Amino acid sequence: MTTHDIAVIPGDGIGHEVTPAALEVLQAAGRRHGHGFTFTEYDWSCERYLREGAMMPDDGLERLRRHDAIFLGAVGAPGVPDHVSLWGLLIPIRRAFRQYVNLRPVRLFEGIDSPVRGHIDLVVVRENTEGEYSEIGGRMNRGFPDEMAVQQSVFTRAGVTRVLDYAFDLAARRGGHLTSATKSNGIIHTLPFWDELVRERAAEHPGVRCDSEHIDALCAKLVLDPGRFDVIVGSNLFGDILSDLAAAVAGSIGIAPSANLNPERDFPSMFEPVHGSAPDIHGLGVANPIGAIWSAALMLDHLGLPAAADEIVAAIAAVLAKGDIRTPDLGGTSTTTDFTEAVLTHL
Amino acid sequence: MTTHDIAVIPGDGIGHEVTPAALEVLQAAGRRHGHGFTFTEYDWSCERYLREGAMMPDDGLERLRRHDAIFLGAVGAPGVPDHVSLWGLLIPIRRAFRQYVNLRPVRLFEGIDSPVRGHIDLVVVRENTEGEYSEIGGRMNRGFPDEMAVQQSVFTRAGVTRVLDYAFDLAARRGGHLTSATKSNGIIHTLPFWDELVRERAAEHPGVRCDSEHIDALCAKLVLDPGRFDVIVGSNLFGDILSDLAAAVAGSIGIAPSANLNPERDFPSMFEPVHGSAPDIHGLGVANPIGAIWSAALMLDHLGLPAAADEIVAAIAAVLAKGDIRTPDLGGTSTTTDFTEAVLTHL
Ligand SMILES: CC(C)[C@H](C(=O)O)[C@@H](O)C(=O)O
Ligand SMILES: CC(C)[C@H](C(=O)O)[C@@H](O)C(=O)O
Numbered sequence: 131m132t133t134h135d136i137a138v139i140p141g142d143g144i145g146h147e148v149t150p151a152a153l154e155v156l157q158a159a160g161r162r163h164g165h166g167f168t169f170t171e172y173d174w175s176c177e178r179y180l181r182e183g184a185m186m187p188d189d190g191l192e193r194l195r196r197h198d199a200i201f202l203g204a205v206g207a208p209g210v211p212d213h214v215s216l217w218g219l220l221i222p223i224r225r226a227f228r229q230y231v232n233l234r235p236v237r238l239f240e241g242i243d244s245p246v247r248g249h250i251d252l253v254v255v256r257e258n259t260e261g262e263y264s265e266i267g268g269r270m271n272r273g274f275p276d277e278m279a280v281q282q283s284v285f286t287r288a289g290v291t292r293v294l295d296y297a298f299d300l301a302a303r304r305g306g307h308l309t310s311a312t313k314s315n316g317i318i319h320t321l322p323f324w325d326e327l328v329r330e331r332a333a334e335h336p337g338v339r340c341d342s343e344h345i346d347a348l349c350a351k352l353v354l355d356p357g358r359f360d361v362i363v364g365s366n367l368f369g370d371i372l373s374d375l376a377a378a379v380a381g382s383i384g385i386a387p388s389a390n391l392n393p394e395r396d397f398p399s400m401f402e403p404v405h406g407s408a409p410d411i412h413g414l415g416v417a418n419p420i421g422a423i424w425s426a427a428l429m430l431d432h433l434g435l436p437a438a439a440d441e442i443v444a445a446i447a448a449v450l451a452k453g454d455i456r457t458p459d460l461g462g463t464s465t466t467t468d469f470t471e472a473v474l475t476h477l
Numbered sequence: 478m479t480t481h482d483i484a485v486i487p488g489d490g491i492g493h494e495v496t497p498a499a500l501e502v503l504q505a506a507g508r509r510h511g512h513g514f515t516f517t518e519y520d521w522s523c524e525r526y527l528r529e530g531a532m533m534p535d536d537g538l539e540r541l542r543r544h545d546a547i548f549l550g551a552v553g554a555p556g557v558p559d560h561v562s563l564w565g566l567l568i569p570i571r572r573a574f575r576q577y578v579n580l581r582p583v584r585l586f587e588g589i590d591s592p593v594r595g596h597i598d599l600v601v602v603r604e605n606t607e608g609e610y611s612e613i614g615g616r617m618n619r620g621f622p623d624e625m626a627v628q629q630s631v632f633t634r635a636g637v638t639r640v641l642d643y644a645f646d647l648a649a650r651r652g653g654h655l656t657s658a659t660k661s662n663g664i665i666h667t668l669p670f671w672d673e674l675v676r677e678r679a680a681e682h683p684g685v686r687c688d689s690e691h692i693d694a695l696c697a698k699l700v701l702d703p704g705r706f707d708v709i710v711g712s713n714l715f716g717d718i719l720s721d722l723a724a725a726v727a728g729s730i731g732i733a734p735s736a737n738l739n740p741e742r743d744f745p746s747m748f749e750p751v752h753g754s755a756p757d758i759h760g761l762g763v764a765n766p767i768g769a770i771w772s773a774a775l776m777l778d779h780l781g782l783p784a785a786a787d788e789i790v791a792a793i794a795a796v797l798a799k800g801d802i803r804t805p806d807l808g809g810t811s812t813t814t815d816f817t818e819a820v821l822t823h824l
Contacts, residue, residue, distance in 0.1 A: 211669075212661060213662055213665045213669055221663075245592050245593050245701065246592050262663070262664055263663045265665070267629075267630075267665075267667065268666055275635060276633070276634070276635070278631065278633040278634065279669075280630065280666065281667040282627050282629050283614075283627065283628045283630070285625065286624070287621075287623070288622060288623070313714070313717075314558075316563070316714065316717065317610065317628060317714070318560045318564060318610075318612075319614035319616065319626050319627065320626045320628040322560055322626075323616060323624075323626035345717075345718055346717045346720075346722075349725070350721045350722060350724065350730050351725075353592055353722065353726055354729075367660070367663065367664070370692075370693045371692055371693050371696055373693075374693035374697045375696040375697060377697065378697035378698070378700040379700055382701075383697050
């Protein structure tokens with residue numbers, strides 16, 4: 131039996147409800163393939179921040195680094211500004227561990243009530259370490275009429291190329307179609323550079339049909355004709371917007387998973403549902419665990435168990451298709467546990 | 478009879494087809510209220526760029542400045558990079574004439590096949606002169622592995638406050654609900670400043686219910702529940718994305734209008750459909766003129782003729798509801814002229 135050593139950060143709010151659900155499914159799916167898991171839980175969260183003044187301890191990154199992978203529930207709490215909670219935990223992990231690919235699959239499952247018709251099965255590949263999310267910038271003339279804030283977006287050849295190559299390779303393994311999100315008509319320094327690099331990489335991947343869409347038009351097309359997309363690659367900000375939007379188009383953001391990958395495996399990768407900590411429903415036991423369970427499947431895939439990962443996704447699909455067990459966000463009355471049990475039964 | 482002096486820039490592609498349609502409707506609607514128009518046409522376009530090396534002449538802005546308003550069809554042509562065509566015409570006009578409000582109404586009309594159900598009647602107020610669309614930035618180490626591009630976003634207290642005040646006032650005149658688009662959890666210098674200014678202005682407009690949504694979640698909600706929105710205010714980039722997305726949610730981006738407003742009237746304002754020059758259908762005579770006609774209505778409103786503006790929008794709604802006359806993008810077989818004639822008849 132192979133054992134994987136997982137760092138678990140349940141975080142805040144419903145992070146505490148969906149994380150145990152996901153880990154239970156992870157264990158069950160792994161066991162069938164002779165893989166086990168040990169979990170080390172870290173209480174890093176807004177709760178900790180309010181108690182101790184920091185989201186994680188000073189040596190937090192060092193401690194995480196020793197694990198094979200990281201599972202994160204959700205972070206955020208009323209009273210803690212988002213930029214404090216996120217830049218004190220999530221974003222430093224993404225950056226320190228060079229998790230430069232944020233992978234966000236979106237599927238329209240049978241049994242989900244979606245605003246659109248047709249087949250949706252796409253993956254958003256989001257650049258995850260540079261771009262618009264930058265530490266560089268600041269504010270001057272605070273409180274005066276001439277106050278201003280500036281922020282630098284930073285796009286490097288190395289940073290863009292590596293995520294593009296990942297996206298091209300993924301597209302080659304899937305439907306052979308890649309769409310690049312741009313806005314080079316409005317953002318005239320960084321995005322024309324992005325476009326150039328897309329053309330450069332496209333020349334190296336002749337097997338992939340690659341097109342480019344401005345983010346405004348791309349969002350519109352995602353709504354009007356989502357079935358035309360296979361793999362979409364975008365900058366940190368555009369990938370963030372597109373993945374939430376695509377999830378909504380497929381009926382819900384409660385089911386969207388994500389993988390923050392360091393493809394070279396120099397550092398642990400991190401897996402987390404896309405949804406937030408949802409303080410409004412925390413404690414009711416009705417949080418939708420699909421995003422977390424599917425994220426656990428992405429973790430299995432990354433740990434070399436694609437078959438186990440597929441089994442989990444198939445079990446989610448089967449439970450949704452049957453339709454009798456759904457959490458309230460999907461129009462049902464089931465609990466987190468009901469859904470998780472149903473998935474375990476299907477496994 | 479009051480006469481308004483309008484600068485007309487048909488631009489490229491279907492700009493040449495939808496502009497005459499819009500001006501005809503403008504004339505007809507104005508005449509009923511005792512207002513006339515003189516049109517001065519400027520051939521500034523990509524075509525001109527390819528011929529003479531510039532989108533407009535050196536004294537272009539000076540010439541436009543003398544007019545009461547500007548009507549623009551669409552700009553863009555294959556072979557001319559978008560950042561050249563747009564930063565050589567559209568963007569300089571927006572900036573030189575301090576058209577800091579880009580107003581983009583979205584309605585779900587009866588007779589339009591939309592991906593969502595329910596009532597949609599909202600306005601996106603987009604900041605139009607600063608933010609992410611900035612000239613500041615550049616590239617270094619061109620062609621080398623350490624090549625990079627940077628771009629500065631610039632948010633000023635004055636620039637943000639004036640567009641927020643416009644949005645709050647508009648919300649007060651409409652449903653009393655304003656949603657601010659932010660991303661202060663990821664973009665940590667400029668957007669937290671935006672949020673602060675939103676809170677400041679909200680305190681001055683106690684009659685308006687104001688909430689704030691991160692752009693990713695906001696895009697998702699626009700798809701899942703568009704009826705909840707009234708006025709949405711966003712930065713240059715976010716407003717651009719949200720207005721295209723909202724138009725798609727309401728069934729088509731061919732019908733979306735926009736007004737680039739200088740509310741103080743120190744300079745002429747500019748009116749243009751949101752759609753592009755659509756070279757693929759140029760010359761077929763089937764371009765959807767609704768975006769352009771509705772933009773003409775926004776111009777009438779700005780010129781002090783709200784009643785005439787409402788009549789145009791009502792005529793568009795009536796023709797769409799009747800349903801026999803639609804351009805191909807809306808699933809019909811009618812021409813630009815058919816639709817325009819139908820609107821004129823309804824007037
Ligand atoms: C063409 C482009 C520069 C422009 C913009 O982003 O402002 C367009 O998308 C618009 O919305 O008017
Ligand atoms: C919370 C926020 C900083 C984060 C992001 O934008 O990266 C989230 O929206 C996500 O998509 O993981």
